[in-house]
Amino acid sequence: MAKGERREPSHTLIARDLGIAIVTGQHPPGSVIPGELDIAAARGVSRSVVREGLRMLSAKGLVESRPKSGTRVRERAQWNLLDPDLLAWMFEGEPPATFVRSLFQLRMIVEPAAAEMAALLRTDDQLARMDAALAGMVLHGLDTPEGQAADQAFHNTILEATDNELLVSLSGSIGAAVRWTTIFKFRDRRRPRDSMPQHRRLYDAIASRDAPTARDATIVLLQQAHEDTQRLLQG
Template identity: 50%
Template sequence: MPDSSSAFSTRSRTREGGKQRLHGSIAHDLGVAITSGRHKPGEILSNEIEFSERLKVSRSAYREAVRILAAKGLVESRPRVGTRVTEMTRWNLLDPDVLAWFFEAEPSREVVDGLFELRMIIEPAAAALAAARRSEVQLATMRRALEDMQRLTLKTEAGQAADRDFHQAVLDATGNPPLASLASTIGAGVRWTTFYKGRKHKLPPDPMPEHWAVFDAIEARDADTARRAMEVLVANALSQTAEALAER
């Protein structure tokens, strides 16, 4: 059986919400190991006794980490068999944590293409609906997000957060609650593709014109133009990400 402890350390990690609890850190590192392919589908992970003794952590922390991964579809646990890595078809690829784990390693082209295909289906349609249904308050939220994004740039975490706020505001302006509920997935996709491009030095020189084009069309209540502008925005983001992937 491969040594699952080689895939990660249990050191504390700082996140936007502060330090994760130990089981969250274990789940994170195991999640990255699984999504990066270091643990293959069908592989049986170390049992909780072996794992806890090797890394000097409590068995309860490991069990909780496994429960987190199981809830996201990455593993399944069975009596007398152990914890097995599942096939990717069972993973919750819309979960923001799972997307983050993919991009913290080297995401496969299959996953990246699938994510952008999803965005291309959802976001242009959302932009068209937003153009027809947005309120003045929602429009002001979009404008404020773009102004912050322009001022702070995508080279900063705050600028990247403003980018996500803009995309979320567009989804909110559709007036469609099920569609708006996808904001966390779309936001995670925007966040981690931007992070990955930045890591590969492939951020666009000026992403603002295509974002303002979407905003201007929504402001003008021009649904067709809003749809086309968002298609251009998403297609350009895919092109930049594909270029970064090609260099690894």
Template identity: 55%
Template structure:
């Protein structure tokens, strides 16, 4: 993996360059932009490029990464839109504080969980879920339609068939949580659908990658569904709170296992 691109520290070897711009991707501006954005984004989110650090100039970085200046510039624009970078004339491009990051952006969540996620970031994410999802389950129990219940039941069926060890099972897990948000009939909550869905997907995938799924999460999902179907708002909220708490425990275990493996 190439070294982070920052002042005084740019990739110089041909292997470094090909990691960003492999032969198969050269010539495609969109693909190159995505590759550079992914490379820089994961380096920033992981802390390899820290907040406050300044990247080297556009020309030097584009050359170091074997990409066009336009591809590099567009990648920086992508990261700027996500709150990771800020570019100013004569001051250069610097990494912004974490408080400025759009941490609920689905792509940023993917970057965060591509390696070893920061435990404080994981905690923050699950605290958000613990606030939002039980309340959403409570509303869903009061407002759900037959179509909403069918969507939840179909997702549970897919989770049972495929298990969370497969991509299809993880997609079904995400669909279940998204169906609950949709059932709230609250536009402000449904605006969080992509972010909550991405958080569910990437935390589950991370746990699976670390082989840290000590319990079968399906029964917990079924309890949430049963409470919503029975229009029992209190039970729905309680079941969802338990489900999120257990997911946090499992994710913490996965991070602990990863840290132990690296020692």
């Protein structure tokens, strides 16, 4: 563990490891995962810690526990696929192309319209935060945690600028999608295309309150990100 890095609580680590195993298919829907006592013994923790980890997975729709039948993985249709943790776990492995396509379809439905609204409704403070996020992306690069955090902040501020609480509530999911697709693209030795020109075009459109151009810039940005992600999945 790197200096200064905070270690996650044991129950969170258990939920993460089991969650990754579930969403990547190691524990398929309908299967029974190891029992609480077995997990506790293997991890060197108490049974209550394991239970807390399983409760986290249950809250995300991944598992259900029944007396005498153990903890079973629920059908995929029951999973909370927009949960930020679950999105992160998906990208720990190689997510199915169908899932990636669905994720970008969702973003294509939400984000161009949000950019249009942001161009018309944004405040000077929100615009300043978008500008600062762009500067952070350039300074650190999108292949670093700092640059990825700045990228998330940029997109989250656009959602915030819509002044629509339901759109803002999607910021955790959209932000996770932005972060993990970016991380995934940079795993390969082949560098993805530079997305900064499109980010800058989007910012300039919002700054000038040009809603149609903000929408168009977002569409091009998402198309480029989807194509780069697909290219990596196809090898």
